Amino acid sequence: MTDKRKLNPWLKLALDIGPVIAFFVGYMALREKSLAIGGTEYTGFIVVTAAFVPLFAASIIALWRLTGHVSKMQIVTLVLVVVFGGLTVWLNDERFFKMKPTLIYALFAAVLGFGLMRGESYLQLVMDEVLPMTREGWMILTRRVTVFFASLAVANEIVWRSMSTDAWVNFKTFGLTIATFAFFMTQSKLFQTHSTAPEEAGEDGA
CATH class of the missing domain: 1.20.1300 (3 helical TM bundles of succinate and fumarate reductases)
Structure with a gap:
């Protein structure tokens, strides 16, 4: 996509590292806990991972909508986050x-x-x-x-x-x-x- 628009540096930084910081904060809050969902017991790590995947996807989509551009590295990273995050939750591993x-x-x-x-x-x-x-x-x-x-x-x-x-x-x-x-x-x-x-x-x- 050639329509690249500049983004406020602080907003870009928030979109880049915000999901990672949110994962850390969420894990620290839930690391000692476990939740039963649909009859299956999930650790705090798994629950936070389940929340991280859509949050990370949303940050990439927001970058694309705001700048008109997403790098190939970001796309590859998104695919791997979705695949391995999904496997983590699905297999509870x-x-x-x-x-x-x-x-x-x-x-x-x-x-x-x-x-x-x-x-x-x-x-x-x-x-x-x-x-x-x-x-x-x-x-x-x-x-x-x-x-x-x-x-x-x-x-x-x-x-x-x-x-x-x-x-x-x-x-x-x-x-x-x-x-x-x-x-x-x-x-x-x-x-x-x-x-x-x-x-x-x-x-x-x-």
């Missing part, structure tokens, strides 16, 4: 939702890695408008992001398989967010070196 970040990051790493083998940066295709850089810069960043995503996939597997649900929820809510923010902060030198953004006019309008 929290493991499906816990492995979702692993599959998301592994899939993104695999797609970016495939592009690199073809000598292309698929990351550039989805981020070029917001981060103009040289082709060399994009190739370097794509290699780094590929390794980073693969590392997050491994980290998620280790956490959910070896630690408590409380630890995983904290890792998902804060650990992954902080790690992603820190990673892109460390790439500032790369962005500056390979930026192709036009320089602002100097003195006397030069």
Whole structure:
């Protein structure tokens, strides 16, 4: 869709991370409880997951309606959230939702890695408008992001398989967010070196 509209940064941030924060708050409130629905006992984790799926879908739809655009990464993430969130609730098994970040990051790493083998940066295709850089810069960043995503996939597997649900929820809510923010902060030198953004006019309008 080509009709892209700018969105208030704070509203966009709320739509991006709001569902994750809501999941965390909901889990903290219900983690010690269980609910009987239709004769089946569900833990607080399962109940919160059931609420998270439509909330996340609603945030993606809202982004699309407000901006006229949704990235391929967001669409893939939505599909995986619906599939694995649905399996978690349907089978009453929290493991499906816990492995979702692993599959998301592994899939993104695999797609970016495939592009690199073809000598292309698929990351550039989805981020070029917001981060103009040289082709060399994009190739370097794509290699780094590929390794980073693969590392997050491994980290998620280790956490959910070896630690408590409380630890995983904290890792998902804060650990992954902080790690992603820190990673892109460390790439500032790369962005500056390979930026192709036009320089602002100097003195006397030069």
